[in-house]
Amino acid sequence: MSENGRRWAGPAAVAVALLGVYVAGTSAVLFRPEGSDVAFWWPAAGISVALVALVPRRHVLPVVLGIFAVSLAANLSGGQTADLSLAYSIANAAEALVAGMLLKGPDGRLVTLGHLSDFVRLVVAAVVGALVVGVLGALAAYALDDGSLPTTLRNIFTSHMAATMVIVPVAMTWRQRTSEAPRLEFAIQVLWLAAVTCALFIPVHSYPLSFALLPILVWAGLRLSPRAVTIELLVTCLVAILLTGQGRGPFGDTGPAGAISLELAAPLVQGFILAGALVVLPLTMAVTQRRLALEVLTERERLFRRNFTESMTGMLLLSLRGDRLEIVDANETALQLLDDGRTRVVGRYLDRVLSGPSTLRSVVREMVGGDLDGWRGQVSVPHRPTSHVKIAISPLTRGADATFSAQLLDVSAEYAALARTAAAERLTSATLDTTHCIILVCDMDGTVVRANRATSTLTGFHEDEVLGRPVWESIIPPHRVPIVRSMFSSPDGSAIPGSREADVQTAAGDVLRIVWNTDLVRDEDGTPRYAVMTGIDVTTERTTAGLMNTLFQAGMSTAIIGMDGRGRITLFNSGAQALLGWTTEQVRGRQFTDLLDPTEMAERTADAHGSGWSALTSTIGEERESQVDDWTWLTAGGSRRTVSMTLSGGGSEFGPQAGYLVVGRDVTEQRHSQMMLMAALEKERTASERLRQLDAAKNEFVSTVSHELRTPVTSIVGYTELLADGSPVEPDPQQVPLLDTIARNGHRLISLCNDLLTLAGLDSDGPAWNRAPIDVRDLVTQAEDSLRPMVRDRHLKLSFVVPEQPVVVVGDAIQLERVLLNLLSNALKFTPDGGLVTTSLEVRDGEAWLLVVDTGIGIPHEEQEGLFQKFFRASTAQDLAIQGTGLGLSIVAGILAVHGGRIGVESAPGEGTTFTVRLPLQDG
Numbered sequence: 001m002s003e004n005g006r007r008w009a010g011p012a013a014v015a016v017a018l019l020g021v022y023v024a025g026t027s028a029v030l031f032r033p034e035g036s037d038v039a040f041w042w043p044a045a046g047i048s049v050a051l052v053a054l055v056p057r058r059h060v061l062p063v064v065l066g067i068f069a070v071s072l073a074a075n076l077s078g079g080q081t082a083d084l085s086l087a088y089s090i091a092n093a094a095e096a097l098v099a100g101m102l103l104k105g106p107d108g109r110l111v112t113l114g115h116l117s118d119f120v121r122l123v124v125a126a127v128v129g130a131l132v133v134g135v136l137g138a139l140a141a142y143a144l145d146d147g148s149l150p151t152t153l154r155n156i157f158t159s160h161m162a163a164t165m166v167i168v169p170v171a172m173t174w175r176q177r178t179s180e181a182p183r184l185e186f187a188i189q190v191l192w193l194a195a196v197t198c199a200l201f202i203p204v205h206s207y208p209l210s211f212a213l214l215p216i217l218v219w220a221g222l223r224l225s226p227r228a229v230t231i232e233l234l235v236t237c238l239v240a241i242l243l244t245g246q247g248r249g250p251f252g253d254t255g256p257a258g259a260i261s262l263e264l265a266a267p268l269v270q271g272f273i274l275a276g277a278l279v280v281l282p283l284t285m286a287v288t289q290r291r292l293a294l295e296v297l298t299e300r301e302r303l304f305r306r307n308f309t310e311s312m313t314g315m316l317l318l319s320l321r322g323d324r325l326e327i328v329d330a331n332e333t334a335l336q337l338l339d340d341g342r343t344r345v346v347g348r349y350l351d352r353v354l355s356g357p358s359t360l361r362s363v364v365r366e367m368v369g370g371d372l373d374g375w376r377g378q379v380s381v382p383h384r385p386t387s388h389v390k391i392a393i394s395p396l397t398r399g400a401d402a403t404f405s406a407q408l409l410d411v412s413a414e415y416a417a418l419a420r421t422a423a424a425e426r427l428t429s430a431t432l433d434t435t436h437c438i439i440l441v442c443d444m445d446g447t448v449v450r451a452n453r454a455t456s457t458l459t460g461f462h463e464d465e466v467l468g469r470p471v472w473e474s475i476i477p478p479h480r481v482p483i484v485r486s487m488f489s490s491p492d493g494s495a496i497p498g499s500r501e502a503d504v505q506t507a508a509g510d511v512l513r514i515v516w517n518t519d520l521v522r523d524e525d526g527t528p529r530y531a532v533m534t535g536i537d538v539t540t541e542r543t544t545a546g547l548m549n550t551l552f553q554a555g556m557s558t559a560i561i562g563m564d565g566r567g568r569i570t571l572f573n574s575g576a577q578a579l580l581g582w583t584t585e586q587v588r589g590r591q592f593t594d595l596l597d598p599t600e601m602a603e604r605t606a607d608a609h610g611s612g613w614s615a616l617t618s619t620i621g622e623e624r625e626s627q628v629d630d631w632t633w634l635t636a637g638g639s640r641r642t643v644s645m646t647l648s649g650g651g652s653e654f655g656p657q658a659g660y661l662v663v664g665r666d667v668t669e670q671r672h673s674q675m676m677l678m679a680a681l682e683k684e685r686t687a688s689e690r691l692r693q694l695d696a697a698k699n700e701f702v703s704t705v706s707h708e709l710r711t712p713v714t715s716i717v718g719y720t721e722l723l724a725d726g727s728p729v730e731p732d733p734q735q736v737p738l739l740d741t742i743a744r745n746g747h748r749l750i751s752l753c754n755d756l757l758t759l760a761g762l763d764s765d766g767p768a769w770n771r772a773p774i775d776v777r778d779l780v781t782q783a784e785d786s787l788r789p790m791v792r793d794r795h796l797k798l799s800f801v802v803p804e805q806p807v808v809v810v811g812d813a814i815q816l817e818r819v820l821l822n823l824l825s826n827a828l829k830f831t832p833d834g835g836l837v838t839t840s841l842e843v844r845d846g847e848a849w850l851l852v853v854d855t856g857i858g859i860p861h862e863e864q865e866g867l868f869q870k871f872f873r874a875s876t877a878q879d880l881a882i883q884g885t886g887l888g889l890s891i892v893a894g895i896l897a898v899h900g901g902r903i904g905v906e907s908a909p910g911e912g913t914t915f916t917v918r919l920p921l922q923d924g
Contacts, residue, residue: 014063017051018070020044025074025092043238044074045095045160046167049129052100053110054171060097068093087140091133091156099129099164103172113172113226115289119282122168130161158270165277166230166237173226189219190232197236200250201243217276221283229284237273244269314338314408318350318393320368323361325350325393325404337410340383350406354379354389367395368402388415438475438504438514438535444528446470446488458537460507471533477505493520493528504535513539559643559664567592567613570659579643579666581636592616592662597632597640616647617660618873624649625745630671633664642668646741663741713749720746769812769898773922776807776816776848780841783820787828795833801840807848808922811899816919819895822888823852823915830913831856843921850917859907867905868893 025044048067055063071092075085102125105111111118134157142149193216200212213236220229244251251268308315314334318325330338330345338345338353345353351361356379366372374394381387390409397403432439432452438459441450451466459475466474472481480502487496496518504512514535521530559579562571569592572584580595593601593612605615619626626647633643643664723731724739731739784800791798809816820839827837835855842849859867859874867874868889896903900920907913 014051014055014059014066017047018066021047021051021067022070022074022077025071026077028078042092042156042159043163043167044071045092045129045133046163048092048096049099049103049125049164050110050168050171052096053103053168057104057108060100064093064097067096081144084140084144087144088137091136091140094136095129095133095160098132099125102128103168110172112175113169113230113281113285116282116285118172119285122165122172122281123278126161126164126168129164130157133157133160154267158267158274162237162270162273162277165274165281166234169226169230169277169281170234173230175227185223186228189216189223192216193220193232193236197239201240201248203248214276214279217280218283221280222287224284226281226284226288229280233276233280236276240269240272314389314410316350316406316408318404318406320364320400320402320404321349323365325364325406327353328403334408337389337408338381340381353381354391355382356380356391363393364404367393367404368398370398384412387412437537438533440466440471440533440535442471442488442531442533444488444491444493444531446472446485448474449530458506458512459504465507475504475506477503477511488531491528493531496520496531501538512537513542557665559662559666561592561595561662561664563592563660563662565659567617567660571661576664579635579641579664580633586636592660595633597634600632617649620647620649625741628745630667631664641666642671713746716742716746769815771810771812773808773810774813774816776809776841776850776919777802779813779817779820780839780850782817783824783839786821787824791828794828796828796831797836799836799838801838803842805843807841807843809848809899809919810922811919815895816899819892819917820850820852822892823917826888827852827854827856827913827915830854835912846921848919848921850919852915852917853912854914855912858909858911858913859905860909861907868903 021044024047025042028042028044048071051067052060052063068089072085072089075088076082080088103110103121111121113119113122134153137156138149138153141152193213196212196216217229217233217236220232224232240251251272308317308329309331311331312333314337315331316327316334317329319328320326327346327348327350335345356377363372363375367375374392376390376392379389379391381389388411390411392407393404394406395402395404432450433454435452436454436457438455439450439452440448440455442448448466448469448471451463455461455466455475456463461474472484476484489495497516498519499515499517501513501515504514506512515538516533516535518531518533520528521532522528557575557578559576560571560573561569561576564570569587569590572582572587577583587595591613593616601612601616605612605618628644628646630642631645633641635641644667645662645664648661648663649659720739720742722728724736780800780802784798787798824837824839831837831854837855838851838853840851840853842851863874893903896917896919902918904916904918905913906916
């Protein structure tokens with residue numbers, strides 16, 4: 001692209017233009033009127049000026065030199081003398097340079113006839129260029145005695161100016177559209193112009209009828225585009241020049257008896273050309289500018305109307321009626337906002353459809369008087385009391401018939417969102433302030449921007465002493481300040497640990513032990529903005545742990561040994577050290593079973609699944625504690641000691657197994673004395689007495705379990721609970737664990753007795769149960785209510801699905817509920833955290849199907865056949881040391897058998913278990 005923005009065709013285009021200059025110049029010289037020293041018209045001037053104006057600035061000088069050479073050749077070819085041809089060529093080149101540079105705009109482009117200023121530039125360039133060539137040519141001709149100075153100046157000036165005014169506009173408007181008028185009108189205008197031109201310039205006459213062309217050219221200026229007008233003007237001028245040169249037309253009567261002298265004919269025809277150009281060109285430009293202005297105005301009006309109609313903002317057009325504004329138009333958005341469903345919005349006063357300040361009328365008066373350019377405010381819609389609408393009123397016209405525009409923006413949703421945000425902020429603040437742990441929100445520089453009330457309560461620092469300051473300047477002890485500073489040194493927060501345990505210093509100088517958890521708040525780009533630090537005070541727990549450790553290590557006769565889940569010793573108190581002769585360092589990490597007599601261990605766990613530690617832990621019952629029993633322990637010196645031992649599982653009832661604790665008491669001498677006494681008694685007993693006692697023991701076994709054992713144990717448990725509650729007297733803190741142990745063992749014995757009695761009743765000829773219609777859905781609902789609290793501290797999902805219609809069976813509600821609770825308890829016990837337990841009830845084939853499905857550890861297929869036998873425990877449960885007596889499923893099977901039902905199981909290790917209970921529905 002060239003500097004003027006048009007496509008630059010290179011030297012070929014310049015060569016063609018210069019050829020045109022040569023042809024035009026030669027033709028003008030050859031066809032000048034006989035007896036005239038100067039051509040009637042010099043079209044080469046217009047071509048030369050247009051060429052200089054079109055080429056880039058860097059090519060102007062070579063082009064001017066080319067114009068000089070071509071003009072010299074044209075004059076010589078036309079028969080001019082060499083010296084006069086040289087002078088005219090210099091003058092032509094100078095004209096092209098001066099006029100062409102005047103027609104370039106500030107950006108180096110040829111100006112287009114888009115504004116009247118461009119036409120003025122054209123006239124100035126034509127006049128200046130014609131003066132330059134006229135003065136230079138006239139002086140040269142005068143100096144060479146080749147003509148009159150005034151005559152030559154007049155002829156050169158008019159011919160060159162006319163050529164520039166007619167030819168250059170064609171180049172200036174070439175890229176514009178040809179015609180705006182209909183094709184038929186354009187054709188009629190062209191034909192009419194051709195006919196009138198021929199009628200005026202072909203005959204030889206002296207009638208002053210040349211003005212007849214002007215109305216037709218004016219017609220073109222009014223209806224055609226600038227490009228079409230300039231082309232018509234150029235063609236008309238060419239015809240007029242050629243025919244006048246041949247002695248035709250109103251200016252061609254130059255013969256001996258003619259009315260016009262030869263010297264006057266050229267100026268007259270040039271003046272005619274200039275007159276046409278000066279009349280038609282500015283008219284064309286004015287009409288074109290008016291048409292473009294109308295198009296812009298129409299487009300703006302269309303755009304305004306479209307924006308008005310389709311705007312998402314409510315738009316109103318208002319008219320002044322006294323000191324009130326009447327709505328004359330409204331877009332769809334405004335109608336939806338203001339329409340109350342009863343009265344049309346258009347035609348109503350603005351203060352009737354909007355509730356706002358009482359100063360609205362005074363605001364209108366100020367805008368009408370010009371004292372106020374516009375007004376913004378907030379109003380509401382009367383039929384929507386909670387609405388919030390922002391309004392902006394601007395005057396469009398002033399005076400008595402003033403008009404205004406109003407823009408309405410419904411911000412009710414934003415206000416509601418702000419209200420919800422404020423409520424959420426208040427809820428968040430209340431939540432933070434009622435949370436009994438330290439919560440600090442810091443930016444990535446460590447500056448505290450939010451602190452909850454518990455922070456002040458626990459640390460003693462006032463909120464003002466913490467907010468706006470680095471966290472290490474308040475609650476962080478001096479020895480930890482460098483560590484905390486380094487945590488906030490990384491912009492991406494990578495140095496901030498997710499969890500840690502550290503000390504915090506209170507305002508009083510005390511030290512708290514805090515467990516911190518930190519989360520980073522990131523923006524949508526993933527850049528961390530804040531660090532939310534939550535701290536839980538574990539000072540009491542750590543102190544208690546220290547006291548417990550001190551207690552375990554204190555001198556006492558009871559041996560207390562702690563183990564991890566694999567049976568490795570982690571705690572060995574002083575009583576155990578005194579009993580066995582081992583130090584803590586010697587036994588830490590060793591298996592507890594190494595302290596037991598291996599022969600006795602093998603004999604007592606021969607019937608258990610697994611061996612070693614797993615077999616030992618299988619003796620732990622549902623209460624997570626084994627029965628008190630005597631075991632033989634090996635001392636460091638190799639001797640054997642009889643120890644009354646109990647093995648307990650650590651952790652909560654439904655939580656994971658945290659470890660194990662063995663409590664043992666040396667009863668070697670006591671058991672030795674008992675054995676000696678029993679041996680003496682045995683010698684004194686007779687065979688008949690032994691048989692009688694054995695028979696009595698057999699007959700009274702069940703009775704003893706049901707009455708003599710359960711009743712005392714229940715009493716023991718009751719009094720133990722009374723002692724633990726402090727009803728008679730507040731127990732000593734050291735006695736509380738012992739009372740808890742007694743209570744646990746008592747409950748375990750009671751549970752075992754109940755299971756045994758239940759099995760005994762099931763084995764009898766029909767237990768005495770209450771039978772009545774039961775909606776099984778109620779049993780599921782009761783079971784759900786019972787089990788929901790049990791999984792509150794576990795990460796287990798419970799699901800209960802029951803039909804909408806009743807599912808009625810006949811049976812004992814208590815026993816059937818026991819069936820469901822036993823199955824669900826097993827499912828919860830054998831399903832690790834993260835699992836799912838689903839209970840569903842449905843009717844199939846005239847039976848009630850109750851399915852308990854879990855995602856737990858599963859049961860090997862080969863063991864499922866004996867699953868409902870007494871005291872049977874699956875190997876998967878024993879391997880994981882899960883407590884149980886092996887009586888629950890046998891009780892379930894017995895209860896269902898009495899009710900005419902049955903139970904089935906589908907399971908595989910690691911894939912969960914499905915128990916299906918089927919009970920006959922009530923008849924009818």
